[in-house]
Amino acid sequence: MTDIVLGMGEVGETIFDLLIERGFDCIGIDIDNSKCKNYSENSTIENPEYLHVCLPGELTEFVDITSNWISKIEGLKVIVIHSTVKPGTTKKIQEKSKTPVLFSPVRGVHSRFSEDIKKYTKFIATEDKELVPEIKSDLEKRFQKVEWMSNTKTAELAKILVDTTYYGWLINYAQITKMICEKEGIDFDEMWKFADEIHENLGNRPKMYPGIIGGHCVIPNLSLIENENLDIIKKINETYEKFKKSSNF
DSSP: EEEEEEESHHHHHHHHHHHHHHEEEEEOOSSGGGGGGOOOOOOOSSEEEEEEESSOOOOOOOHHHHHHHHHSSSTOEEEEEEEEOOTTTHHHHHHTOSSEEOOOOOOOGGGHHHHHHHHEEEEEEOTTTTHHHHHHHHHHHHHHHHESSSSSHHHHIIIIIIIIIIHHHHHHHHHHHHHHHHTTOHHHHHHHHHHHHHHHHHHOOOOOOOOOOOTTTTHHHGGOOOOGGGGGHHHHHHHHHHHHHHHOO
């Protein structure tokens, strides 16, 4: 039986390597032929079982592209979406397919994805309340630490709101305090020592580095959920970037 990874970027390649390490036969498919593994356009996929979708979640045609691949690969047992997607996306794909479609967001730092994906519990969700026990067993063999969520939208929102966006909020506060310290002529690091013991005892005063939020997670993921309050993260980040340039610090 064969696992197929669709999208061989950082997430897809990490999922592919993990599955190979766990002893599964895998095929990697990407629009960039140089990234494909064990696959070419003329290949016939024999005994397909699991399709792991790792395409960029911000693609406007994500649902259609994924659904087209599902229809092209005959005999699939399960589809697992690992991409960060707009809430409701998994359900839309499930409505177009008779094959079970699950959502399982990835967690970890891009520079050490391969280590983090083994460390963190893999949260998985489905709209199917009576998922075949065999599928649950299969996924536990692939990801070792698995926890099930009640529905796909909960998991989709968890990735955006509890992971990347929350991280952005924390950095925002560091940016704000850094700007205040600069204006008042105060040492940022010395001031934040006041929180060290509080955080050690209560765990709720984390000191974040006041850097400019870049990359392709925190800010881009804000576009996946329509909420004007979350736009503040982007605005504060832009304000801090301008302040940093004008202050030359």
